[in-house]
Amino acid sequence: MQEGIQPHHHHRTKDAVVGLDVGPSTLAVVGEHSASLVRFCATVLQPWKETRRLQRAMDRSKRATNPHCFHENGTWKRGQRFTPSKRYTKIRAEYAEVERKLAAERKRSHGELANQILALGNSIQAEKVSYISFQRNYGKSIKVRAPGMFIEQLRRKAESAGGGLVELNTSVLKMSQYDHITQVYTKKPLSQRWHTLGDGSGVVQRDIYSAFLARCVMGNAHHPSHIEEMWAAQKPALLQTGWLRHEPAKIEPSGTITVQ
Numbered sequence: 001m002q003e004g005i006q007p008h009h010h011h012r013t014k015d016a017v018v019g020l021d022v023g024p025s026t027l028a029v030v031g032e033h034s035a036s037l038v039r040f041c042a043t044v045l046q047p048w049k050e051t052r053r054l055q056r057a058m059d060r061s062k063r064a065t066n067p068h069c070f071h072e073n074g075t076w077k078r079g080q081r082f083t084p085s086k087r088y089t090k091i092r093a094e095y096a097e098v099e100r101k102l103a104a105e106r107k108r109s110h111g112e113l114a115n116q117i118l119a120l121g122n123s124i125q126a127e128k129v130s131y132i133s134f135q136r137n138y139g140k141s142i143k144v145r146a147p148g149m150f151i152e153q154l155r156r157k158a159e160s161a162g163g164g165l166v167e168l169n170t171s172v173l174k175m176s177q178y179d180h181i182t183q184v185y186t187k188k189p190l191s192q193r194w195h196t197l198g199d200g201s202g203v204v205q206r207d208i209y210s211a212f213l214a215r216c217v218m219g220n221a222h223h224p225s226h227i228e229e230m231w232a233a234q235k236p237a238l239l240q241t242g243w244l245r246h247e248p249a250k251i252e253p254s255g256t257i258t259v260q
Contacts, residue, residue: 012161016121021145021175021207021213022129024138026253027113028207030215030234031120035208036243039253040145041109044102048140054095061088106146114154116257122163123216124154127170169220175210180227194248205243205251212238 021028029036063070066082084092088227117124131148155165168175177185182198194203204212212234216227238244242251 004122012118013121014162015123015213017125018121019124019211019213020117020124020126021214022126022151023207023208024134024141024147025145027119027147028205029117029257030208030211033201033237034257034258035119035234035238035243036245037205037207037251037253038113038257040147040150041106043109044144046102046140046144047098051095052100054091057091058088058095061085061091063078078253084138091207102144106144106149110146110150110153111157113150113257116156117154118161118163118171119155120257122158122161124158124163125166125168125217126151126165127173127175127210128167128215129170136180143192168214172220173194173213173217173222175213176206178213180213180216180222180231181223183222183224202244202246203248204238208238208243 016032023040025040027038027040029038062082062084063074065085065088066080069077069080069082071077082161129147131142134147135142151165158165174185177187179186179195179198184198188195188206193206194202195206195209212230213222213227216223216230218226235244242249
C-alpha cells in the first residue's frame, strides 16, 4: 500500500496533430483547442551549492591521500591512478544519491509531460533541434531538464499510441522568422519574445507561434492558405490563454499543459 493521490490518467487523443517548440528550459505546445508554454521539469531543483560542496570535498580528499598523482602546480599527472579513501568513497556515494534522486524525478516529470501532450494528439510535429548545441550554450539548464531525453521518450509513447513524432527541417522552415500573413522571414534577437503579426492585428508569443506553425506544416513546407485556415480556428484559444494580445506582456511559463 502507498499513501497519496493516484496518478492522473490522461486519455490519449488519436488522429490529432500537436505542434511543439522545444527550448532549453521551456516547451511550447499547441493543440487543436489549446496553447501552453510550460517549463521543463519544474519539480527538478538542482541543489547546486550542495553538489559543489560534495565535489570540492571529493577533490580535497583525493589530493590529500594521493599527492603522487599531482604536479607541484596542482594539475593531474597523466596516466596516474589514485586509490580512493574511505572518506572519498563515502562522499562519492552521497553525491551519487543526490544525482540518482534528480534523475528519477526528471524521468517522472518527462513521463507526466509526455502524457499531457498525448492527451492533445498522438501525431507530434516539432523542429529538429541540435541538443549538442543546447549543451554547449545552456549547459546547466540542459543538465537539469534533458530535453533530448524527453523528446525520445515522447517519440516512443507517441508510436505506442499509434502516432509518431516528425522532426521538421529547421533550416528550411525557419519557424521563429516566418510570418504567415506577409510570408516574409525576419530574423529576431533571442530577447524578442513576441512576434508582431504582419497585418498589425496584434502580437503573439514567439514560441507559441513557432509551435502553431509546426502544427500546420505539410510535406515539410509552409502552405499559406492552410495556415490561414488553421489560424482562424486557433485564434480564439490564443486570445483566451493570453498568448495573442494587442501589446507584449510578461507571462511566466506554467508547470502543466492546459487542455480545453
